[in-house]
Amino acid sequence: MTETLVAFDDVLASYDPAMGLEVHVELNTRSKMFCGCPTEFGAEPNTQVCPTCLGLPGAMPVVNGKAVEAAIRIGLALNCEIAEWCRFARKNYFYPDMPKNFQTSQYDEPIAFEGYMDVTVPTEEGDGETFRVEIERAHMEEDTGKSLHVGGATGRIHGADHSLVDYNRAGIPLIEIVTKPIVGAGEKAPLVARAYVAQLRDLIIALGVSDARMDQGSIRADVNLSLSPKGSGTLGTRTETKNVNSLRSVERAVRYEMSRHAGVLDAGRSILQETRHWHEDTGVTTSGREKSDAEDYRYFPEPDLVPVAPTRAWVEELRTTLPENPTQKRARLQAEWGFSDLEMRDTVGAGALLIVEETISAGASPQAARKWWLGEMARRANEAGVEVGELGVTPVDVARVQVLVDEGKLNDKLARQVLDGLLAGEGSPDEIVAARGLAIVSDEGALSAAVDNAIAANPDVADKIRDGKVAAAGALIGAVMKEMRGQADAARVRELILEKLN
Amino acid sequence: MPEITRDEVAHLANLARIDLSDAELDQLAPQLSVILESVASISGVAGDDVPPTSHALPLTNVFREDVNTPCLTPEQALAGAPAVDQQRFSVPRILGEEA
Numbered sequence: 001m002t003e004t005l006v007a008f009d010d011v012l013a014s015y016d017p018a019m020g021l022e023v024h025v026e027l028n029t030r031s032k033m034f035c036g037c038p039t040e041f042g043a044e045p046n047t048q049v050c051p052t053c054l055g056l057p058g059a060m061p062v063v064n065g066k067a068v069e070a071a072i073r074i075g076l077a078l079n080c081e082i083a084e085w086c087r088f089a090r091k092n093y094f095y096p097d098m099p100k101n102f103q104t105s106q107y108d109e110p111i112a113f114e115g116y117m118d119v120t121v122p123t124e125e126g127d128g129e130t131f132r133v134e135i136e137r138a139h140m141e142e143d144t145g146k147s148l149h150v151g152g153a154t155g156r157i158h159g160a161d162h163s164l165v166d167y168n169r170a171g172i173p174l175i176e177i178v179t180k181p182i183v184g185a186g187e188k189a190p191l192v193a194r195a196y197v198a199q200l201r202d203l204i205i206a207l208g209v210s211d212a213r214m215d216q217g218s219i220r221a222d223v224n225l226s227l228s229p230k231g232s233g234t235l236g237t238r239t240e241t242k243n244v245n246s247l248r249s250v251e252r253a254v255r256y257e258m259s260r261h262a263g264v265l266d267a268g269r270s271i272l273q274e275t276r277h278w279h280e281d282t283g284v285t286t287s288g289r290e291k292s293d294a295e296d297y298r299y300f301p302e303p304d305l306v307p308v309a310p311t312r313a314w315v316e317e318l319r320t321t322l323p324e325n326p327t328q329k330r331a332r333l334q335a336e337w338g339f340s341d342l343e344m345r346d347t348v349g350a351g352a353l354l355i356v357e358e359t360i361s362a363g364a365s366p367q368a369a370r371k372w373w374l375g376e377m378a379r380r381a382n383e384a385g386v387e388v389g390e391l392g393v394t395p396v397d398v399a400r401v402q403v404l405v406d407e408g409k410l411n412d413k414l415a416r417q418v419l420d421g422l423l424a425g426e427g428s429p430d431e432i433v434a435a436r437g438l439a440i441v442s443d444e445g446a447l448s449a450a451v452d453n454a455i456a457a458n459p460d461v462a463d464k465i466r467d468g469k470v471a472a473a474g475a476l477i478g479a480v481m482k483e484m485r486g487q488a489d490a491a492r493v494r495e496l497i498l499e500k501l502n
Numbered sequence: 503m504p505e506i507t508r509d510e511v512a513h514l515a516n517l518a519r520i521d522l523s524d525a526e527l528d529q530l531a532p533q534l535s536v537i538l539e540s541v542a543s544i545s546g547v548a549g550d551d552v553p554p555t556s557h558a559l560p561l562t563n564v565f566r567e568d569v570n571t572p573c574l575t576p577e578q579a580l581a582g583a584p585a586v587d588q589q590r591f592s593v594p595r596i597l598g599e600e601a
């Protein structure tokens with residue numbers, strides 16, 4: 001069905017958007033939520049399963065204490081209250097992605113509730129604007145299995161003949177973080193949604209409780225959106241868009257649903273409360289299952305698990321393990337790195353603070369780390385339409401490239417070719433240098449011969465340099481670099497030229 | 503405890519993906535009512551000062567260490583599956599969420 005989409009500015013002229021974000025964070029515990037199965041990503045299908053996570057008769061779940069600890073720390077970092085006493089509940093449903101026919105979750109007794117996160121949204125003037133996102137709850141649950149839909153016309157679910165299910169992921173601890181309705185963001189709604197998920201991801205990384213890889217699904221966002229007539233102060237019917245697995249997609253999905261809702265409402269029709277699927281390639285949502293009786297999950301308290309009652313002493317002990325407050329941290333890093341206000345703001349604005357920090361810890365100088373991520377890497381991320389952190393190049397890789405430059409083994413041009421190799425997944429920087437033969441030729445004999453050739457071929461230039469016009473050396477350096485196919489240290493070439501002509 | 507209606511049984515059957523005929527609904531609804539009434543007699547015993555419990559023992563905070571224990575082999579895991587394909591459980595097509 002073709003959707004009528006209303007231009008973004010026209011949406012804002014008639015409607016106020018309200019959003020709700022549900023973010024699932026897969027914890028990086030060694031074992032699953034209720035059993036000792038490993039949680040490694042990418043294992044062969046059905047090799048990380050046991051009677052408990054397969055829901056075989058008689059198997060008894062026991063809560064992973066480390067996962068509870070992570071849940072409490074996430075709750076505290078989101079300024080939440082931590083429940084004195086709470087239980088797990090069975091969420092009953094009959095899809096094959098849970099072999100038990102229920103998912104163990106929390107219902108009306110979440111471990112953390114009533115918090116907030118202040119998110120910074122970029123503004124045109126450059127300095128960010130702060131927007132408070134209220135957190136309704138963060139609760140513990142388990143992930144589902146992965147289904148592969150095969151057969152049928154398209155291989156997608158509606159045409160699928162059957163589904164093949166791998167339960168390796170079933171039972172991996174998840175924390176679901178749910179916001180209260182985010183209202184009043186207006187034209188900034190898409191940016192607020194993106195900034196919230198970005199900051200939440202950074203917080204999760206700082207807490208060290210998850211791999212936080214959106215591309216691998218260890219952080220997944222569901223975006224709820226509704227429109228109400230401008231100034232009415234009401235909430236309209238919402239849709240829930242799933243599969244939103246990059247920061248850029250969060251922003252695009254909000255924008256798309258705003259335009260689509262307005263098209264439906266302008267035509268005098270009403271929004272169907274439903275699940276929508278996000279399509280990364282085309283940037284649109286399509287209708288999923290209509291939620292009617294499927295919403296009836298018949299929750300009841302899990303009889304196989306005892307309540308979780310975190311003592312206040314434990315909660316306070318965990319509070320002392322929280323990462324430092326983001327504002328204080330920025331001030332500290334700026335001082336340590338010697339960044340100007342502008343440099344710092346650009347780094348934060350590009351969502352690159354954490355990645356720059358990690359690159360510096362991996363051995364690059366602050367200015368070099370900033371230069372790579374805000375320059376070359378930002379450009380390539382922009383071309384690929386992803387965040388810099390989603391390129392698949394790690395801070396350790398970039399730091400290593402810079403170290404090779406610092407050691408004179410690569411120049412900037414060769415370093416960029418190493419980046420090409422990293423983006424193409426050709427291995428580590430050192431492997432790429434070896435495989436592509438990119439190292440600078442440090443053979444002084446070869447270099448000296450190339451310099452001699454350049455001088456002989458450009459006698460006029462050589463004379464100028466002999467007369468003290470050092471700036472003319474550029475032409476000779478260019479000639480040498482050409483002969484050396486770029487694999488020479490330009491600074492060393494310059495030294496050699498000046499030595500020979502003085 | 504109010505009687506469970508035929509419509510409620512039909513709704514539950516639908517949620518549980520159990521296909522019940524009209525005759526079966528007519529037969530099951532009164533039977534389920536009897537069962538629920540028997541269980542409900544417990545609420546007659548508990549006073550107002552006894553909150554509903556979800557567990558038989560007054561325990562809290564029973565946690566596991568975050569360590570790995572042996573898994574089943576894929577052969578063991580899939581042994582009870584009606585159909586297997588590509589080392590996965592093969593199930594009939596479903597209308598639901600994509601994983």
Ligand SMILES: [Zn+2]
Pocket residue numbers: 032035036037048049050051052053054171
């Ligand atoms: Zn298991």
